[in-house]
Amino acid sequence: MKLTLWTYEGPPHVGAMRVATGMKGLHYVLHAPQGDTYADLLFTMIERRNHRPPVTFTTFQARDLGADTANLFKDSARDAYNRFQPQAMIVGASCTAELIQDDPGGLAEALGLPIPVIPLELPSYQRKENFGADETFFQIVKALAKPMPRTEAITCNILGATALGFRHRDDVAEVTKLLSLMGITVNVAAPMGATPEDIARMGQAHFNVLLYPETGETAARHLERACGQPYTKTVPIGVGATRDFLHEVSALTGISAKVDESGLRLPWWSASVDSTYLTGKRVYIFGDATHVMAAARIAATEIGFEVVGMGCFNREFARPLRAAAKAYGVEPLITDDYLEVEAEIARLQPELILGTQMERHIGKRLGIPCAVISAPVHVQDFPARYSPQMGFEGANVIFDTWIHPLVMGLEEHLLTMFREDFEFHDDAGASHHGGKAVARVEPEEPGVSHPRTPVGYLDQDEGASP
Amino acid sequence: MSLDLPSTGCRSTPVLKERGQREVFCGLTGIIWLHRKMQDAFFLVVGSRTCAHLLQAAAGVMIFAEPRFGTAILEEKDLAGLADANAELDREVARLLARRPDIKQLFLVGSCPSEVIKLDLARAAERLSAVHAPHVRVYNYSGSGIETTFTQGEDACLAAMVPTLPATTARELLIVGAMPDVVEDQCLSLLAQLGIGPVRMLPARRAGDLPAVGANTVFALVQPFLGDTHAALTRRGARHLPAPFPFGEEGTTAWLRAIADEFGVARDLFEQVTAAPRARAQKAIATQSQELRGKSVFFFPDSQLEIPLARFLTRECGMTAVEVGTPYLHEGLVGPDLDLLPSGPVISEGQDVEKQLDRQRAAAPDLTVCGLGLANPLEAEGHTTKWAIELVFTPVHFYEQAGDLAGLFSRPLRRKAILRKEAAE
Numbered sequence: 001m002k003l004t005l006w007t008y009e010g011p012p013h014v015g016a017m018r019v020a021t022g023m024k025g026l027h028y029v030l031h032a033p034q035g036d037t038y039a040d041l042l043f044t045m046i047e048r049r050n051h052r053p054p055v056t057f058t059t060f061q062a063r064d065l066g067a068d069t070a071n072l073f074k075d076s077a078r079d080a081y082n083r084f085q086p087q088a089m090i091v092g093a094s095c096t097a098e099l100i101q102d103d104p105g106g107l108a109e110a111l112g113l114p115i116p117v118i119p120l121e122l123p124s125y126q127r128k129e130n131f132g133a134d135e136t137f138f139q140i141v142k143a144l145a146k147p148m149p150r151t152e153a154i155t156c157n158i159l160g161a162t163a164l165g166f167r168h169r170d171d172v173a174e175v176t177k178l179l180s181l182m183g184i185t186v187n188v189a190a191p192m193g194a195t196p197e198d199i200a201r202m203g204q205a206h207f208n209v210l211l212y213p214e215t216g217e218t219a220a221r222h223l224e225r226a227c228g229q230p231y232t233k234t235v236p237i238g239v240g241a242t243r244d245f246l247h248e249v250s251a252l253t254g255i256s257a258k259v260d261e262s263g264l265r266l267p268w269w270s271a272s273v274d275s276t277y278l279t280g281k282r283v284y285i286f287g288d289a290t291h292v293m294a295a296a297r298i299a300a301t302e303i304g305f306e307v308v309g310m311g312c313f314n315r316e317f318a319r320p321l322r323a324a325a326k327a328y329g330v331e332p333l334i335t336d337d338y339l340e341v342e343a344e345i346a347r348l349q350p351e352l353i354l355g356t357q358m359e360r361h362i363g364k365r366l367g368i369p370c371a372v373i374s375a376p377v378h379v380q381d382f383p384a385r386y387s388p389q390m391g392f393e394g395a396n397v398i399f400d401t402w403i404h405p406l407v408m409g410l411e412e413h414l415l416t417m418f419r420e421d422f423e424f425h426d427d428a429g430a431s432h433h434g435g436k437a438v439a440r441v442e443p444e445e446p447g448v449s450h451p452r453t454p455v456g457y458l459d460q461d462e463g464a465s466p
Numbered sequence: 467m468s469l470d471l472p473s474t475g476c477r478s479t480p481v482l483k484e485r486g487q488r489e490v491f492c493g494l495t496g497i498i499w500l501h502r503k504m505q506d507a508f509f510l511v512v513g514s515r516t517c518a519h520l521l522q523a524a525a526g527v528m529i530f531a532e533p534r535f536g537t538a539i540l541e542e543k544d545l546a547g548l549a550d551a552n553a554e555l556d557r558e559v560a561r562l563l564a565r566r567p568d569i570k571q572l573f574l575v576g577s578c579p580s581e582v583i584k585l586d587l588a589r590a591a592e593r594l595s596a597v598h599a600p601h602v603r604v605y606n607y608s609g610s611g612i613e614t615t616f617t618q619g620e621d622a623c624l625a626a627m628v629p630t631l632p633a634t635t636a637r638e639l640l641i642v643g644a645m646p647d648v649v650e651d652q653c654l655s656l657l658a659q660l661g662i663g664p665v666r667m668l669p670a671r672r673a674g675d676l677p678a679v680g681a682n683t684v685f686a687l688v689q690p691f692l693g694d695t696h697a698a699l700t701r702r703g704a705r706h707l708p709a710p711f712p713f714g715e716e717g718t719t720a721w722l723r724a725i726a727d728e729f730g731v732a733r734d735l736f737e738q739v740t741a742a743p744r745a746r747a748q749k750a751i752a753t754q755s756q757e758l759r760g761k762s763v764f765f766f767p768d769s770q771l772e773i774p775l776a777r778f779l780t781r782e783c784g785m786t787a788v789e790v791g792t793p794y795l796h797e798g799l800v801g802p803d804l805d806l807l808p809s810g811p812v813i814s815e816g817q818d819v820e821k822q823l824d825r826q827r828a829a830a831p832d833l834t835v836c837g838l839g840l841a842n843p844l845e846a847e848g849h850t851t852k853w854a855i856e857l858v859f860t861p862v863h864f865y866e867q868a869g870d871l872a873g874l875f876s877r878p879l880r881r882k883a884i885l886r887k888e889a890a891e
């Protein structure tokens with residue numbers, strides 16, 4: 001047993017839901033108690049989807065326990081097929097159904113439905129959401145994708161984007177654009193946006209672009225074995241990584257890596273003298289390993305921050321993260337306990353945190369600015385505007401996002417120069433953020449009388465009254 | 467006071483009982499508001515990562531310096547041997563209580579996994595109560611999805627406390643159901659003006675304020691979902707005062723009237739105390755409910771508040787109910803509301819969500835009250851929705867909130883009108 005207050009990842013069946021909800025023409029029949037339908041609202045509210053996730057929950061109750069739950073599952077699967085007429089179905093159990101051992105795979109097979117039915121084994125008491133997504137996508141690909149003759153023109157698949165992924169929507173668009181600049185068309189992007197029929201024709205692509213190792217790596221490896229498709233190892237987040245990615249694609253295809261970079265502004269923004277004050281700012285980075293490793297490279301080599309700490313919550317990627325951390329001379333923190341992350345941040349006292357929604361709250365509590373770089377995220381990080389993290393536009397977005405929470409350069413000078421001023425002092429906060437300015441609290445020295453803060457000059461506040 | 471009974475109410479309307487996929491929360495969600503109400507209580511769910519994730523999703527941005535709830539996540543080895551699971555639980559509880567010495571009440575909350583593996587949390591609560599007495603009292607109840615739906619979690623929690631309440635022979639009024647503090651204060655002030663007292667509350671804000679109960683206790687419920695608590699109090703000899711629930715002006719007046727009659731409050735005094743707030747409530751409702759008059763409403767099951775709320779919307783806001791779905795229907799509790807609800811709507815209990823969606827689409831109501839999993843998809847189909855959870859999290863009881871309550875329903879319609887106008891230009 002482990003006492004948990006907040007979790008970075010949901011259970012594995014939520015990962016399966018992320019795959020199903022990202023796809024079209026696929027239906028998920030999930031053996032689960034009624035309350036597990038809460039997960040629907042992650043998609044309808046946080047991601048603001050305009051349709052219900054394609055998931056049928058059996059919603060068994062206490063009185064169904066015993067022989068009945070198996071029939072309940074069969075009825076639900078049959079009804080779901082009749083109502084939704086999917087091209088393929090995935091079936092599995094949530095944590096509670098795993099304990100009652102009904103075998104959704106066998107039960108669904110016994111129905112003899114005229115479509116592929118793919119059983120999922122997701123060990124709820126050992127694994128988590130990302131594993132669930134990765135494994136589900138792999139099972140779907142394994143069941144449906146077969147070796148095929150290559151397309152005449154050079155095409156690729158894009159792997160790993162799911163529903164509820166941090167900026168997946170725009171990353172896919174941005175990477176598709178990058179590839180088309182090279183003259184490469186996308187055969188299938190999956191799971192997000194793909195149908196089971198699309199999955200079936202993945203084999204005709206020349207290679208695969210693996211966008212998110214957390215949710216697509218097992219499928220990528222399988223396609224490498226089964227269809228002879230190599231896959232890219234560089235995740236194109238940041239300017240350097242994007243250029244490396246283009247070279248990797250070039251090596252796979254023989255097409256020149258030279259593309260139009262006229263829309264890329266991060267390098268000049270970062271080189272301009274306005275940004276000098278960013279040099280050596282101490283930054284702490286936490287999130288999923290892929291985004292953390294990418295962020296560290298941008299922070300250290302493209303913006304000129306000092307990476308004082310980094311870590312990830314997904315143990316599966318502890319090894320590459322450890323290797324990456326070595327390059328910055330920091331000891332990485334691999335944990336899914338946000339209290340440990342908080343303690344580490346409190347100890348390191350960075351000037352900027354790059355993290356998930358948890359780190360944002362930690363930052364708020366400790367008074368440290370923060371920008372979000374990784375799931376889990378709230379509704380505001382599923383923005384209406386185009387906001388990729390990948391490619392050249394992603395780099396522009398990242399520059400703006402990370403710099404925004406910091407106090408601006410000139411303001412910082414003024415704060416230092418007039419530190420003794422009642423108006424400019426460290427607690428006064430940044431000019432562009434919601435918080436109210438707080439007048440400095442004059443130290444009490446016995447026998448010395450200080451001038452009172454002029455009333456009405458600053459908003460009256462708890463801390464403001466002398 | 468005239469509560470004009472409609473020609474026929476819904477008490478004898480045959481209830482459409484459905485079974486199938488349910489789209490509801492489990493009882494664990496009650497923790498979200500209960501831990502705010504009981505300020506020295508900690509809610510420890512014994513469950514899976516799903517349970518922890520649910521609480522997090524439902525609590526949304528409510529992150530506290532240290533939340534007073536958490537999940538002891540069962541691991542592979544806990545499933546293998548229950549003896550170990552008990553030892554693990556004891557250790558986690560000891561660690562928790564050492565870190566939080568301010569905790570005086572600890573609730574071990576059962577989940578589907580803990581119920582299915584038959585982890586005996588009642589025994590564990592007894593054992594731990596003995597270990598940590600007298601500083602901490604340990605209770606147990608189940609908020610599992612296989613046994614409880616949404617607000618039933620509060621019912622299970624309160625019912626678990628009842629057997630341990632001290633005994634009394636005093637004639638006291640007990641008000642049952644968690645309310646936001648401001649609303650509770652309004653309720654107490656109205657009762658005080660009527661000269662009714664002493665009044666006790668369940669749940670209490672702190673362990674030290676827990677009420678006593680006995681044969682001379684009479685109790686009134688402020689929430690319709692407290693069936694088990696009702697039964698537990700009745701077993702302790704307390705007597706229930708049936709009444710419509712205190713939503714809207716009419717509901718509040720009827721609720722107060724039932725208590726006033728029990729305590730022999732003179733009609734004059736009742737009029738004198740309630741006249742002004744009644745007038746205020748009526749005026750506020752009239753302003754807030756303009757958009758609601760003549761419109762139809764469809765309730766998906768969620769909290770068991772549906773029947774009293776449908777009564778309020780039809781009688782005080784001029785709406786027509788098409789279907790009123792409720793996860794459970796306790797006739798003994800919502801009977802007085804059913805009497806007042808004009809006949810006509812389908813009253814449904816339980817759910818087969820796909821079939822219910824078919825009915826909702828066919829009826830095309832002006833307003834659909836539903837959960838967050840359905841709201842945006844229905845909006846995208848062109849329906850106007852009011853998400854139901856807000857009705858549980860927002861102060862909505864008694865006179866001063868009556869206008870706000872109507873406003874919760876009219877706002878989506880008002881918004882639709884604004885956006886439509888913009889689109890038309």
Ligand code: SF4
Pocket residue numbers: 033034035036095096492493494513514516517518520576577578579609610611612
């Ligand atoms: S329905 Fe059961 S398993 Fe799911 S969150 Fe609720 S208690 Fe946990």
Ligand code: SF4
Pocket residue numbers: 360368369370371372404405433
């Ligand atoms: S406003 Fe700035 S500091 Fe606050 S949460 Fe957003 S990015 Fe972080």
